[in-house]
Amino acid sequence: MDSASQLKAFLIGIDTHQEPIIYMRDDCDVCRSEGFSARSRVRVTANRQSVIATLNVVHGDTVPEGYAGLSNIAMKRLGVSSGDPVSVHHAPVTESLSLVRRKVFGHELSQDELTKIVSDISEHKYSDLEIACFLSVCAGGRLTLNEITGLTRAMVASGERLHWEGAARVFDKHCVGGLPGNRTTPLVVAIVSAAGLVMPKTSSRAITSPAGTADTMEALTTVNLSLADLQRVVRKTGACLAWGGAINLSPADDLLIRIERALDLDGEGQLVASVLSKKLAAGSTHVVIDIPVGITAKVRSHEEADRLSFLFSEVGAACGLVVRCVLTDGSHPIGSGIGPVEEARDVIAVLQGRQEAPDDLKERALLLAAHVFDMADGCGIEEGQQKARDILESGRAWEQFRRITEEQGGLKQLGSARFRYRQLATDPGTILSVDNRRLARLAKLAGAPESPAAGLRLFANVGDTVAVGDSLYELLSDSTGERDYALAYIAGEAPIFTLQTES
Numbered sequence: 001m002d003s004a005s006q007l008k009a010f011l012i013g014i015d016t017h018q019e020p021i022i023y024m025r026d027d028c029d030v031c032r033s034e035g036f037s038a039r040s041r042v043r044v045t046a047n048r049q050s051v052i053a054t055l056n057v058v059h060g061d062t063v064p065e066g067y068a069g070l071s072n073i074a075m076k077r078l079g080v081s082s083g084d085p086v087s088v089h090h091a092p093v094t095e096s097l098s099l100v101r102r103k104v105f106g107h108e109l110s111q112d113e114l115t116k117i118v119s120d121i122s123e124h125k126y127s128d129l130e131i132a133c134f135l136s137v138c139a140g141g142r143l144t145l146n147e148i149t150g151l152t153r154a155m156v157a158s159g160e161r162l163h164w165e166g167a168a169r170v171f172d173k174h175c176v177g178g179l180p181g182n183r184t185t186p187l188v189v190a191i192v193s194a195a196g197l198v199m200p201k202t203s204s205r206a207i208t209s210p211a212g213t214a215d216t217m218e219a220l221t222t223v224n225l226s227l228a229d230l231q232r233v234v235r236k237t238g239a240c241l242a243w244g245g246a247i248n249l250s251p252a253d254d255l256l257i258r259i260e261r262a263l264d265l266d267g268e269g270q271l272v273a274s275v276l277s278k279k280l281a282a283g284s285t286h287v288v289i290d291i292p293v294g295i296t297a298k299v300r301s302h303e304e305a306d307r308l309s310f311l312f313s314e315v316g317a318a319c320g321l322v323v324r325c326v327l328t329d330g331s332h333p334i335g336s337g338i339g340p341v342e343e344a345r346d347v348i349a350v351l352q353g354r355q356e357a358p359d360d361l362k363e364r365a366l367l368l369a370a371h372v373f374d375m376a377d378g379c380g381i382e383e384g385q386q387k388a389r390d391i392l393e394s395g396r397a398w399e400q401f402r403r404i405t406e407e408q409g410g411l412k413q414l415g416s417a418r419f420r421y422r423q424l425a426t427d428p429g430t431i432l433s434v435d436n437r438r439l440a441r442l443a444k445l446a447g448a449p450e451s452p453a454a455g456l457r458l459f460a461n462v463g464d465t466v467a468v469g470d471s472l473y474e475l476l477s478d479s480t481g482e483r484d485y486a487l488a489y490i491a492g493e494a495p496i497f498t499l500q501t502e503s
Contacts, residue, residue, distance in 0.1 A: 005030050005087045009046065009080045012062075012069035018258060019128045020044070020053040020077060022088065023062070023069030030068075030088055031057070041091040041127060044070070046078045052091045054127050077124075096120045097130060103137045111150040118154035122252040131259045135270060143269030148311060149318045151269065155277035156319075158252040160227065162283035164234070167198045171372050172279050175290040176271065176308070177209050178298025180440045181335035181358075181458070183343040184290065185213045186220075186241055186401065187350055187365035191388050192372050193239035194400035199372075200234045202244035202282045204254075204274075207261050208298075210443035210455055214243040215340040216347065219452045222409035233407040241404060249281035250274075266298065272311045279321060286322045288371045290364075292330025296436040299330065326371055328364060332434045332462040335361040339448035339455015339476065341414050351398040360461075366392065417453040417476035419483045423490065425466040429499035434462055438496050442475070445486040451478040460497070472497055 007030060012023055022044055024031045036042060040055040053074055063069040068086055070078070080086060096116040103109055109117075117134065120126060126134070143151065164170050173188045189201045203213035203223075217223050223243040225233065230247055233240040245254040253274050260266055279287050289312055292298070293305045309325035316323035335346040335358040349357035350365065370384030379387065391397050405411050439456070447454030459471040466472070475490075477483040490496075 005034070005089055006085050007068040007088060008066055009075065009078070009082055009084045009086050010063055010067035010069045011075055011082045012071065014071050016071040016073060018073055018255065019071075020051045020074035020124070021056055021071040022053040022074060023056050023058050024088070025063050025065065026057050026059050028068075034088070034090060043089050043091045044068070044074065044078065044086055045089075046080045046084060046086040049078050051077045052125055094120055094125045097126075100130070100134050100137065103142075104133075108144055109147055109150070111153065114147065114150040115154040115157065118151070118158050118252045121255055122158040128259055128262075131256065132263060135256060135259055135263065135265060135267065138270050139265055139267030141268055145311065145314060148269045148272050149315045151273040152276045152280070152315055152319055155250045155252050155273055156280045159248040159250050159281060161281050162200070162231075162249070164198060164200065164283050169198070169286055169376070170282075170284045171197050171199045171376065172201065172282065172284040172287040173199070173290070173368055173372060174275050174279070174287060175292070176275070176298060177207070177266070178436065179292040179294070179330050180210065180333040180338045180436055180443065181343060181346065181361070182290075182292060182333075182364070183211070183213065183216050183335065183347055184361065184365040184368055186217060186347045187361070187392075187397070188369045188372065189239050189241055190351060190397040190401040190404070191365070191369040191391050193237065193404070194391050194396045195373070195387065196238065197372065197376055198234070199239045200230065200282055201239060201241050202230075202247070202249055202278060203241070204244060204257060204278070206449045207257050208264050208266055208440075210338050210440055210448035211340045211343050212449070213241070215449040215452070216343045217241045218243070219340045219344040219414060220347075220412055221405040225408060229408075233404065236407055237400070237404045239400075239404055240408065242408070244278050244282070250277040253277055268308065268311070272308070272315055276312070276316055276319060276321060276323075280319055284321065286372075286375050287316070287324070288368055288375065289323060289325045290328055290368055291325055292328050294330030294332070294436065296438075297330030302327065322375070324371055324375055326368060328367070330436070333436060333439060333458060334358070334364060336458045337455065338439065338443045338458070339446075340452040341416075342455045342457055342476065344414055351392070351401050353393060353395070362392070415453045417451075417478055419477045419480060421475040421483065421487060423472045423475065425460075425468060425470045425472055425499070427499055427501050428467050429501040430465045431460055431462050431497055432500050433498045435496050438493065442486055442489060442496065445482065445489050446475055446477040447479065447482040451482070454478055454482065466499070
């Protein structure tokens with residue numbers, strides 16, 4: 001190790017998520033001699049491990065003299081403790097950034113160029129700011145069909161790819177999101193795998209919603225499975241409900257999703273590449289994609305849905321994946337729960353056939369399961385729905401769900417939020433519409449999905465008639481700060497529910 005550039009590691013105790021940050025004093029000899037300035041990209045080396053970190057310059061004694069403060073993730077990746085020697089130099093030039101700049105100026109990127117960008121992102125050579133630049137320039141329909149295909153292939157190549165011995169066909173199901181409470185995936189997996197089809201479901205956490213499938217399933221069981229555990233679960237049950245980020249499937253996608261979440265951005269091309277890369281990496285051969293369409297859903301028009309369906313189908317075919325897109329009603333929330341725990345309550349209620357189980361969630365899951373069955377044996381949607389209904393209502397789907405969760409570590413007890421607030425109707429009438437986007441934002445402000453028990457429970461939906469004082473929904477939160485923040489949002493905005501009042 002070069003003694004001229006050597007400092008001692010200092011755990012500064014700052015969580016910078018997945019971006020390594022180094023904190024150096026403004027009077028540090030290394031900082032001065034290397035010509036570092038704030039936001040410089042530097043290579044930090046220790047124990048034969050290196051990370052590329054972003055420099056923050058500290059004034060005063062927050063960092064002791066002769067030390068370099070390191071964020072939690074930087075310490076973890078380097079494998080060092082406070083006091084261990086580290087060396088700091090200028091980071092090597094990340095040449096693929098020039099390709100991002102090419103895209104900024106409207107040039108189409110080739111497969112090789114996209115592979116270089118994705119490879120550098122997966123190797124943590126990009127700062128969060130640089131990843132945000134790449135995502136932004138890919139959003140808004142700026143990626144061509146060839147670029148989306150190239151990005152998908154590059155993201156698959158960035159990590160592991162599963163293969164399932166003895167399974168000629170491997171099925172999957174995905175929803176593009178934008179519809180609060182639409183937690184059909186656990187139901188479809190239980191129904192389809194109970195019928196003997198193989199469905200190793202690896203899901204992402206929420207990007208712009210109050211819960212993703214992995215967030216909801218984590219309220220019920222262990223989703224952070226090793227590759228060996230995931231393969232064991234699928235071998236024993238024919239299915240799983242796991243978090244894909246734990247097993248290095250398309251790891252670049254997880255890095256991109258983290259920044260997408262911060263930007264509240266989910267671009268068309270990135271969406272297609274993200275979904276299909278995870279399916280391909282998981283070894284899927286056939287996938288049904290649910291595209292809810294509604295003016296306050298993620299996909300607002302049938303024209304937009306048709307284009308998205310075209311992209312999914314074409315990119316899937318180019319990558320050897322059979323894709324079927326199903327356009328569904330996205331005009332109002334599905335189910336009664338919004339947020340990980342509340343959506344988990346709905347899933348269990350449907351599987352157990354409880355009286356309070358939301359019928360709209362049940363029927364949508366049966367429809368999507370029917371499409372999987374039709375892909376498998378050409379039985380037709382009507383026969384497929386009846387098959388799915390028989391499996392669900394006989395209790396076979398619940399038994400299969402229990403088998404899967406038992407193999408993943410067992411079912412957990414669902415928690416409860418500490419603070420509750422009932423929103424009551426102030427006028428009588430019939431509910432004409434519910435704003436999905438603002439309802440989802442309200443659940444997020446209440447703390448979902450970071451606080452699993454936070455979110456909402458709906459008591460009314462489109463088409464229902466309410467009287468003054470009837471409950472519309474219950475706001476759930478685990479802290480007074482989040483509760484009050486969410487309540488301030490309600491007070492400062494137009495009503496989320498639009499009613500046709502009695503004349």
